[in-house]
Amino acid sequence: MAFISNTIQLFYEWGPNFLRGTMATLQIALGSYLLGIFIGTCGAVGKIYGGRSLRFSLKIYTTVIRGVPELVLILLIYYAGSSLINLALEGVGLNPININGVAAGVIVIGVVQGAYQTEVIRGALVAIPKHETDAGIAFGMSRFKVFRRISFPAMLPLALPGMANLWMICTKETALLAVVGFEELALVTKQAAGKSRMFLEAFTIAMVIYLCITLASNVVFKLIEKRTTRGHPKLDGS
C-alpha cells in the first residue's frame, strides 16, 4: 500500500530530524522529571513539617498547577520564568543569561511536575508507619538523617506507582511544548508533515515513537518496582 511505502520513505528522509526531536523530547522529559522529583520532595517535606505560611503557599502552588491547563501554565512559566530569572540576576548585578531551549523546557515542565510529585511523595511519606521514624529518632539521628536513611527509602516503593504514572504524563506533556515552538518530537513531526505534505504518515511515525518510549518506560519501571519491593510480601504469597 502506498501508505506503508510513503511512511518508510518519510522516515528514511527525515530520520535525522525525527531523531533530533526524539532526543530533545527525552532530554526535556528526563530533566523535568528529575526537577519535578526535587521540587516534589521539598514540597512534600514542606507540607508535612512546615509552618502555616509555607504550607499555605504550597497549597496555592499545587492547587493552581493542578487546576490550570498545562498549555496555559507552559506559556506563563515560559515568559514569566525567564523574566524572573533575568530580573533576579540583574538585581544581583549579573548579566542576563540565555536560557537554551532544552533548559527552558525542563524548567517549564519541571515546575508543573513538581506540584503533582508533591502530592504523590507526600501521600507516600504519610503512609510510612510512624514507628519506623520514631526508632530513628530514638537512636539519636538528626531529622535530616532520619529522612535520608529511613523515610526516603521507605517511601520509594509506596510512591512508585504514582511516580511511574507521572513519568508517562511527563513524556507526553513534552508534546505540548510544540505549541510554544520548542523543537521536540511533536513539532519536528509537524514540520516534516508540512514540508512533505505526508501528514498521515508523519503523525503515524510520531505515534509509534511515543508508543515505543511508553513501552520501554513500562519495562524499566517494572524492573525498578521489582527491586524496591524485594523482601516485601507479595499478593500471591511468594
Place this chain on the structure above:
Amino acid sequence: MNILKSLIASAVVATGLGTVASAEIKLGLDSSNYEPFYSRSASGEWTGWEIEIGEAICAAMNEECTWVPIAWDGIIPALTSKKIDLIFGSMSITDERKKTIDFSDKYYFTASALVAAKNVKIESEADLAGKNIGVQVSSTHGNYVNVHFADISNIKVYQDFNEHNFDLVAGRVDAVLADSLALSPFLASADGAGFEVKMTFKDDAIFGIGVGAGIRKEDTELLAKVNAAIAQIRADGTYDEISAKYFDFDIYGGE
C-alpha cells in the same frame, strides 16, 4: 555579596541552564516551515531566501547570529521579553505592530493573495459570502479577513501556513488568504495544482508597506546597524545575487 554573586552564577551555569549572554544576535522566526523564505530541510538545517538574506545582513554587521524558532503567535512577546533580538520571519511592517515594536527598513514586499479551487467562482468580495476562509493566526491576512469578511464568511484560524493550505486541499476551507510569494511553491506543487489565485488585496494600513525585521523599541543602536546592513547588501549586489536563486522578479517591490 561577591560570594553570593559567584555562587548564583556558577549554580546557574553549572546546571547547564544557559550561558552568559553572548554577543550573538538571536533571530526569531516561525517554528513552522514557510517556503520559499525559510524551512527546515530533511537533514535539519534552515534553508531559504530569508535565511540567506539574514546571514548576509549579519555578515555585513560583523555579528554572529543564531536562528531561534518560536511559535508565530508568541513571537512578538518573545522579542519584548528578550528571548530573541530580531524578528526575521517575514513579518509585515504595520502601524498596529509599530505600537509595540520597531521595524527595520523593508527588505521585501509582497501582496496578499486569495487562493481557491479553479472550479470555484470567486470574482468579487461578495462571492466570499458563506464560504470558509482559512488564515494564519497573528497575521496581517487574518486581520484583513476579520475586518472585511467576518460578517459574511466563516473564518478559520490556523496555527501555521501549511495547515490552512492542507485544509484547502482537503476541502475544509474554500479559500485561504496568505502571502502571494509563499503561496507560489504551494500552487506549483502537485497538491496545489487544482488551485489558483483569485484576487489580490492591497491595503497599506492592514498589510503594511513591506516586510521588515522586528526589533525592540529601545534597541536603537541595533536598528541603525541593521538598516545600514540592509542598505549595504542592496548596494553591493548580495541581495540580488541571493534573490536570483529563488525568484525571477524583483522581490523588493520598488521604493
Place this chain on the structure above:
Amino acid sequence: MVWDWLPTYASRFVDGFWVTIQLFSMSLFFGFMLAIPIGLVQVTGPKWLGLIARGYCTLFRGTPLLIQLWLLYYGLGSIFPHFPALRESMFWPILVAAFPYAVVAFTLSVAAYEGHVMAGAFRSVPKNELEAGRAFGMSRFSLLRRIWLPRALQNVLPTLAGEAVLTLKSVPLASTITVFGVYGVGTLVRQDTFLVYEPLLFVAFIYLCLTGILVYLFGWLERRVPSESMK
C-alpha cells in the same frame, strides 16, 4: 496590568466558554459510555476481545493527545482529496467542521483512560454480589445495570473525578485544529493586543473556577454514594 480589552472581547469569551463546555461534556459523556464496554470486556472476556481493549487503552494512553488530535484531523483530511464524491454526501458538513474531530479525538482518549480505570473497578467488585444477583434470576444486562456498574463506580469515583479534571484541562489543545474555546479566544486577544500575561491569567482564572466547580460536583456525587468506610 492592562485589562481594557475585556469588554471588547467579552462576547467572544462567552462563545468560547460554550465551546469549551460543549467539547468537555460531550467527550466526557461519550467517552464514559465507551469506557464501560472497554473495561467490562477486559474482565469478562472473550480473551481476544479483552486483549484488543487492552491494546486500545495502551495505545491511547501511551501517546500524547495532541498527536492523536493531529493524526485524526490532518490524517483523515489527507484522504479527502482522493474521494471527491464525499463532498456531495450529507456527511460533508460534519467532515468539514473541526469541532466533531475534537469531540471524537477527546472521546477516544477519555474512553482509553476511563476504560483502563473501569477494568480495575469491575474486577474489584466482590464476586459474591454478582452471584447473588444471578441467583435472583437477573439478566446479564440487569446485573450490569443494577449491581456491577454501580458497585464498580463507587470504588473509582475519585479516580474518575481526576480523569474528568484532566479532560477539562486538555480542551485548550483543540485550538491547534481551529476549535476555539476560552483558551483559543485568549490567543486571539494575545495576537491583537500583544499583551503577554493578562489574557493568559484571565484564561487561567476561568479554568481554575471551572475545575473548582467540577471537583465540587464530583465531591457531592461521592457523598451521595454509600460507602463502607462511612462511619
